[in-house]
Amino acid sequence: MMKTGYDLLNDPFLNKGTAFTIEERIENGLVGLLPPHVQTLEEQARQAYEHICRKDAGIEKRRFLMQLFDTNRTLFYKVFSEHVVEFMPIVYDPVIAENIEEYSELFVNPQNAVFLSVDEPSQIEESLRSGAEGKDIRLIVVSDAEEILGIGDWGTNGVDISVGKLMVYTAAAGINPEQVLPVILDCGTNRQSLLDNPLYLGNHQKRVTGHDYDVFLNTFVETAERLFPKLYLHFEDFGRDHAAALLQKYNKTYPVFNDDIQGTGIITLAGILGGLDISQEKLTDQVYMCFGAGTAGCGIAHRVYAEMVEQGLSPEEAKKRFYLVDKQGLLFDDTPNLTPEQREFTRKRDEFSNAHELTNLEAAVKAVNPTILVGTSTVPGAFTEGVVRHMAKTTKRPFIFPLSNPTKLAEAKAADLIEWTEGRGLIATGIPAEPVMYKGIMYYIGQANNALIYPGLGLGVMAAEAKLLTDEMISAAAHALGGIIDVTQPGAATLPPVDKLTEFSHTVAVAVAKEAVRTGQSDLSEEEALQNVDALKWVPEYK
Numbered sequence: 064m065m066k067t068g069y070d071l072l073n074d075p076f077l078n079k080g081t082a083f084t085i086e087e088r089i090e091n092g093l094v095g096l097l098p099p100h101v102q103t104l105e106e107q108a109r110q111a112y113e114h115i116c117r118k119d120a121g122i123e124k125r126r127f128l129m130q131l132f133d134t135n136r137t138l139f140y141k142v143f144s145e146h147v148v149e150f151m152p153i154v155y156d157p158v159i160a161e162n163i164e165e166y167s168e169l170f171v172n173p174q175n176a177v178f179l180s181v182d183e184p185s186q187i188e189e190s191l192r193s194g195a196e197g198k199d200i201r202l203i204v205v206s207d208a209e210e211i212l213g214i215g216d217w218g219t220n221g222v223d224i225s226v227g228k229l230m231v232y233t234a235a236a237g238i239n240p241e242q243v244l245p246v247i248l249d250c251g252t253n254r255q256s257l258l259d260n261p262l263y264l265g266n267h268q269k270r271v272t273g274h275d276y277d278v279f280l281n282t283f284v285e286t287a288e289r290l291f292p293k294l295y296l297h298f299e300d301f302g303r304d305h306a307a308a309l310l311q312k313y314n315k316t317y318p319v320f321n322d323d324i325q326g327t328g329i330i331t332l333a334g335i336l337g338g339l340d341i342s343q344e345k346l347t348d349q350v351y352m353c354f355g356a357g358t359a360g361c362g363i364a365h366r367v368y369a370e371m372v373e374q375g376l377s378p379e380e381a382k383k384r385f386y387l388v389d390k391q392g393l394l395f396d397d398t399p400n401l402t403p404e405q406r407e408f409t410r411k412r413d414e415f416s417n418a419h420e421l422t423n424l425e426a427a428v429k430a431v432n433p434t435i436l437v438g439t440s441t442v443p444g445a446f447t448e449g450v451v452r453h454m455a456k457t458t459k460r461p462f463i464f465p466l467s468n469p470t471k472l473a474e475a476k477a478a479d480l481i482e483w484t485e486g487r488g489l490i491a492t493g494i495p496a497e498p499v500m501y502k503g504i505m506y507y508i509g510q511a512n513n514a515l516i517y518p519g520l521g522l523g524v525m526a527a528e529a530k531l532l533t534d535e536m537i538s539a540a541a542h543a544l545g546g547i548i549d550v551t552q553p554g555a556a557t558l559p560p561v562d563k564l565t566e567f568s569h570t571v572a573v574a575v576a577k578e579a580v581r582t583g584q585s586d587l588s589e590e591e592a593l594q595n596v597d598a599l600k601w602v603p604e605y606k
């Protein structure tokens with residue numbers, strides 16, 4: 064049934080607000096319900112942009128943008144797409160982190176997300192059906208919010224990350240907002256301040272783990288896959304104990320993706336490959352150190368390792384080039400409490416005469432002389448001047464990637480890294496960083512954030528209707544970002560700039576779709592898959 068009157072105005076997917084024409088107003092019971100002057104989408108977008116410009120604080124700008132999102136998706140995406148560089152940090156990381164911390168206090172609208180509770184697995188199907196409203200859902204971003212960015216466990220407040228990641232899918236890769244569903248799995252929270260907060264909108268109980276958690280997750284995955292047969296399922300910000308295990312459990316059956324493990328792995332490898340284009344060195348000569356060997360840290364190490372093997376090293380030779388540092392210091396075979404992912408890259412104590420002293424990053428860096436240092440530790444300022452100057456002394460072009468988000472948790476600031484390495488550092492950061500002027504050269508800083516890769520990757524998987532997301536497709540995505548930057552320019556960035564996000568998302572999608580077809584993960588011809596890359600793209604305009 065066609066919606067009319069306020070039902071129409073209150074449906075963000077159908078609403079055009081003041082852009083409803085006189086004829087549409089007459090036909091749809093809108094006469095007298097809108098101010099008389101009819102605007103174009105372009106006029107609405109300009110007006111909205113000027114409104115946002117009046118606001119200073121990021122969180123205020125975000126609130127206004129979310130009002131647009133809540134009332135008129137087309138207008139929201141028109142404004143967002145026209146100002147991607149400016150609004151990415153507002154809609155997404157880092158400002159999204161502020162919003163998550165205050166989600167319950169600031170709540171006005173559930174934003175078409177689906178809220179599932181660990182106590183009510185029997186309601187999963189009904190909830191997903193209601194959220195989908197009969198639409199052809201192709202993409203779900205789901206989180207249990209145990210490890211949101213680097214800010215930890217935020218329970219139901221973490222729904223913002225599912226909504227926010229999907230906004231980037233649409234702005235970057237044109238994924239139709241009517242074919243996506245943000246989902247939050249409320250499994251409780253271990254954050255006492257939320258449990259004590261009467262305004263907290265999630266379940267006021269400690270996290271459920273073990274059998275009940277597994278059953279809940281499995282019911283969710285199986286139900287979603289049954290209801291939406293062409294689903295691409297994106298996992299986001301699960302805790303270290305569950306993220307890799309869930310990926311392993313489902314990635315041989317369904318096209319599933321863990322952004323923190325795989326997305327971050329791809330974008331970081333792409334940044335390293337970009338840096339190697341600049342330094343004209345070989346990956347297989349590098350010595351890799353991970354600081355913060357959790358979900359993202361081990362995911363990235365695995366991806367770089369797989370690339371070394373692809374480039375000709377034996378698995379044993381490649382492993383010798385990896386060192387993980389976590390809370391315990393450098394990780395050895397006999398370090399207590401290792402995760403299965405850490406075990407892949409532990410070292411032997413007898414490799415070092417002072418193994419017992421390697422309990423912190425600086426000691427480990429001095430013992431190993433890494434050429435690549437990637438931070439996913441959530442420890443602000445961990446890449447100290449001492450650590451960085453040591454790398455600059457022992458390595459001609461040190462790779463230093465402080466990737467922890469949001470801004471307040473980054474292991475270092477780009478400007479310090481350029482100065483401490485005297486401009487020789489090959490840098491990428493998790494959050495956007497301004498270019499740095501140093502001794503007459505402008506250094507552009509690559510943003511190694513998975514947002515630069517997951518939209519294109521997802522579009523490629525969906526276009527090919529791939530059965531699974533495989534290592535080959537992931538590798539194709541990492542290689543697709545090469546050649547976009549002119550690496551001969553002094554101060555060139557290690558990764559392409561966000562203002563080219565839509566273009567390179569397309570490039571990534573094409574590479575991934577082709578690889579899916581080539582490796583038999585798609586039943587489509589290459590031509591059909593590539594046609595789908597274009598056909599799936601939604602543009603913000605009124606129908």
Ligand SMILES: NC(=O)c1ccc[n+]([C@@H]2O[C@H](COP(=O)([O-])OP(=O)(O)OC[C@H]3O[C@@H](n4cnc5c(N)ncnc54)[C@H](O)[C@@H]3O)[C@@H](O)[C@H]2O)c1
Pocket residue numbers: 210211212213214300302303322323327354355356357358359360388389390391438439440441442466467468469472492493494511512513514
């Ligand atoms: N740039 C990106 O695209 C991107 C993607 C994913 C995650 N991240 C960031 O990486 C960080 C980690 O995220 P995660 O999902 O991997 O979390 P996680 O909890 O799985 O991993 C964090 C790891 O850091 C370790 N750690 C904590 N304190 C430490 C200390 N003092 N010294 C050494 N190690 C320490 C933890 O033990 C854990 O192993 C977050 O800040 C997140 O925002 C960035």
Ligand SMILES: O=C(O)C[C@H](O)C(=O)O
Pocket residue numbers: 156211212213300322323467468512513514
């Ligand atoms: O959300 C981001 O900005 C990247 C990443 O997924 C993270 O968890 O930090």
Ligand SMILES: [Mn+2]
Pocket residue numbers: 212299300322323
């Ligand atoms: Mn994440």
